[in-house]
Every structure is written in C-alpha cells, then in structure tokens.
Amino acid sequence: MNASKYLNNGRKNLAAIALAIGSTLPLAATLVPTNAEAAAPQVRTQAPGYYRMMLGDFEVTAISDGTVTIPLDKLLRHISLPEMKNLLSRGNLGMQAETSINTFLINTGTQLVLVDAGAGRLFGPSAGGQLVQNLRAAGYRPEDIDVVLLTHIHGDHSGGLTIDGKAVFPNAVIRVDKHESEFWLDAGNEKMVEPAERHSFADAAASLAPYLASGRIQPFESGSELMPGIRAVPAPGHTPGHSLYEIESRGQKLVLWGDLIHAKDVQLSRPDVTVQFDVSETGAAAQRKKILAAAARSDAWVAGAHIAFPGIGRIRQEGNGRYAWAPVNYSLAGLDAGQHVAKALDSAAKVIPPFLKRPESRNYAAKANFCFWVMPPMAMLGRS
Numbered sequence: 001m002n003a004s005k006y007l008n009n010g011r012k013n014l015a016a017i018a019l020a021i022g023s024t025l026p027l028a029a030t031l032v033p034t035n036a037e038a039a040a041p042q043v044r045t046q047a048p049g050y051y052r053m054m055l056g057d058f059e060v061t062a063i064s065d066g067t068v069t070i071p072l073d074k075l076l077r078h079i080s081l082p083e084m085k086n087l088l089s090r091g092n093l094g095m096q097a098e099t100s101i102n103t104f105l106i107n108t109g110t111q112l113v114l115v116d117a118g119a120g121r122l123f124g125p126s127a128g129g130q131l132v133q134n135l136r137a138a139g140y141r142p143e144d145i146d147v148v149l150l151t152h153i154h155g156d157h158s159g160g161l162t163i164d165g166k167a168v169f170p171n172a173v174i175r176v177d178k179h180e181s182e183f184w185l186d187a188g189n190e191k192m193v194e195p196a197e198r199h200s201f202a203d204a205a206a207s208l209a210p211y212l213a214s215g216r217i218q219p220f221e222s223g224s225e226l227m228p229g230i231r232a233v234p235a236p237g238h239t240p241g242h243s244l245y246e247i248e249s250r251g252q253k254l255v256l257w258g259d260l261i262h263a264k265d266v267q268l269s270r271p272d273v274t275v276q277f278d279v280s281e282t283g284a285a286a287q288r289k290k291i292l293a294a295a296a297r298s299d300a301w302v303a304g305a306h307i308a309f310p311g312i313g314r315i316r317q318e319g320n321g322r323y324a325w326a327p328v329n330y331s332l333a334g335l336d337a338g339q340h341v342a343k344a345l346d347s348a349a350k351v352i353p354p355f356l357k358r359p360e361s362r363n364y365a366a367k368a369n370f371c372f373w374v375m376p377p378m379a380m381l382g383r384s
C-alpha cells in the first residue's frame with residue numbers, strides 16, 4: 001500500500017466530513033495523520049555509560065561495566081521475605097534485581113586512576129563487560145590507565161583486568177590491600193568461603209595472571225596513602241582485604257565504597273542484612289553500620305559499586321540506625337568548576353597589560369572606568 005496516497009485520500013475524506021458537519025478546519029487538522037506519526041524503528045540502546053563530576057581539581061568519571069540481575073531472595077541473609085519484598089518495592093525493584101556494576105576513574109591531573117575493573121567476560125555476554133567501551137566513550141583508552149586500585153578481588157571487580165589471558169590495561173600497575181591478594185591467591189583458603197563462592201580463587205588467579213607475570217601487582221599495607229589525594233581505608237568483612245578509597249582535592253571528598261552495599265533499598269534500612277558473597281558476615285555488617293554512621297555525619301560524597309549507576313550520592317540519617325540515599329544531581333555546570341576562573345585570569349593577563357600601555361588609557365577617566373567596571377567582576381571570579 002502506498003502510504004502517502006492513503007494519507008492524501010484520508011485528508012480529502014476528513015475535510016469533506018468536517019465541511020459536511022459544519023466543523024472547522026483546525027478540528028480536521030487534528031484528526032489527520034501526518035508524516036511525523038510515521039513508524040520509526042525503536043532504538044533500544046542506552047546512553048553511553050559514564051557520568052562525570054569535578055572534585056576540587058580532580059575529574060571523577062563513574063564508568064558503567066553494565067548490570068547483572070541477581071536473585072536477592074536467595075542471596076540476602078537475616079531478613080524475612082515479606083520485609084525484603086516491601087523494602088525492594090520502595091526502590092522499584094523485585095527479588096530479581098538488576099544491579100549496576102560501577103567503576104570510577106580519577107584523573108588527578110598527573111595520573112589516571114581506575115578504581116575497580118568490572119566483570120570482564122566472567123558473567124558471560126549478557127551481564128557486565130562494558131567497561132572498555134564506556135571508558136572509550138568517556139574519552140580515555142585502556143592504555144592510558146596508570147593505576148588500577150581494587151576495592152577487593154571478587155570477579156565483578158577484577159574480572160575486567162584480563163580478557164583472553166591478555167592484560168586489558170597494559171601500562172597499569174594494580175594496587176590492592178595485601179590481605180586481599182594474599183587471601184585470594186592462595187587456594188588453600190578455599191574452605192574459608194562457601195562452596196558456591198570457591199570459583200573466586202580460580203577467577204582471581206586468571207584475572208591477575210598477566211600482571212603478576214610482569215611484576216605489576218603492588219599490594220599495599222592497610223590504610224596507606226597511595227598518592228597525593230588518594231588514601232586506602234581498610235574495611236575488612238565482605239572480604240579479608242576489602243578497602244574503601246578516600247579521594248580528596250581542595251577540601252572536597254569522595255569515598256569509594258566498593259561492596260559495602262549490595263542492595264541499597266534493603267541495607268540502608270537494615271544495615272545488619274548480609275549477602276552470600278560476604279566472607280565474614282559479622283565483619284561486613286559491622287563495617288556497614290560504622291561507615292554509614294560516619295557518612296551521615298559527613299558532607300563527603302560516597303559512591304558504591306552496586307548502587308544504581310552512577311552510584312554517587314550522599315547518605316542522610318533517617319532515624320534509629322536507618323539511612324536514606326540522596327543521589328547526585330545531574331549536572332553540566334559543575335564540570336566547569338574552576339575552569340571559568342582560569343579562563344578569566346588568562347583573559348585578564350592578555351587584556352590588562354596592553355590596555356595600560358595604550359596612550360588613551362593614560363587618561364585618568366579611562367583608568368577609573370576600567371577599575372570600576374572590569375576589575376571587580378574579575379576579582380569576584382577569582383574568589384569563587
């Protein structure tokens with residue numbers, strides 16, 4: 001069928017009807033199909049998975065490794081199914097929860113630091129594995145990365161280090177708490193985790209292999225200052241060497257939480273709820289209570305590997321041992337922080353000396369005008 005012929009015939013018919021019933025042309029126009037309503041194929045792709053913010057002088061980019069759907073009714077512990085269902089429904093989630101896998105890239109101005117590396121191919125083709133394409137979309141290449149900091153060595157944080165036996169980040173050193181690498185690189189510890197989690201030892205060995213072979217695994221002592229503005233904070237429990245990373249620049253702070261939280265809508269209300277992946281459930285619950293309380297007292301940003309992308313926000317106290325999540329407000333203007341000041345000072349450096357040299361600016365009135373109209377706004381920019 002020729003669609004345009006059909007539309008033309010339709011227009012004639014509707015116009016005739018409108019005239020016959022004494023209606024007006026605007027009514028006919030609203031009833032007539034137009035080309036704008038023609039079927040367009042649905043696209044069904046998501047926007048590139050990165051979100052950027054400035055933290056003082058540091059550029060922070062949350063980079064998505066994609067998502068993985070996990071059965072929370074099978075994985076969460078110490079909570080009844082009705083309570084879990086109720087808490088999840090408040091966050092628009094069911095028991096099968098599509099869960100973000102987030103990594104974070106910090107450009108300090110001198111180093112490019114990636115925190116966690118996603119799952120790579122460990123979860124198969126339909127979950128995770130999107131870090132590299134999203135890193136490229138965000139303007140960086142895997143070979144640009146200088147340092148990868150691991151919050152811990154579970155597969156969804158270290159699997160993306162290595163694909164087909166090759167290092168994905170060929171120029172990076174890998175830094176991790178020494179308790180973490182010692183634990184997962186010793187298969188003798190297998191009995192310390194549940195049978196369902198024992199594959200993590202083989203996964204860890206495979207993911208770290210090319211970096212071990214080239215001497216680029218550099219474990220650190222718990223609580224080390226790793227470089228100016230980046231410090232590791234031990235938070236053992238989920239795994240023996242699980243670490244947070246505190247990122248700080250010009251008084252602004254972001255604490256990268258790793259796996260402190262797996263199900264935000266449940267564990268912010270019930271921090272005592274644990275997950276099958278915890279090597280020590282009591283240790284993990286104690287860390288969560290302590291760190292949530294500290295986050296609620298602080299105005300630092302926090303970010304989680306499994307909080308809905310980009311996973312950056314702040315924690316608010318909600319009541320007795322309960323907390324709420326305040327996600328970062330989507331911002332474009334915030335990316336310019338500091339840059340407008342630098343541009344203003346650059347412009348001032350170009351404009352002021354030539355102006356003062358010009359013969360007419362020896363005139364007192366011109367100088368007064370300049371001082372009145374130009375210098376105060378520049379001074380205000382410099383202060384902001």
Ligand SMILES: [Zn+2]
Pocket residue numbers: 154156157259305306
């Ligand atoms: Zn994880």
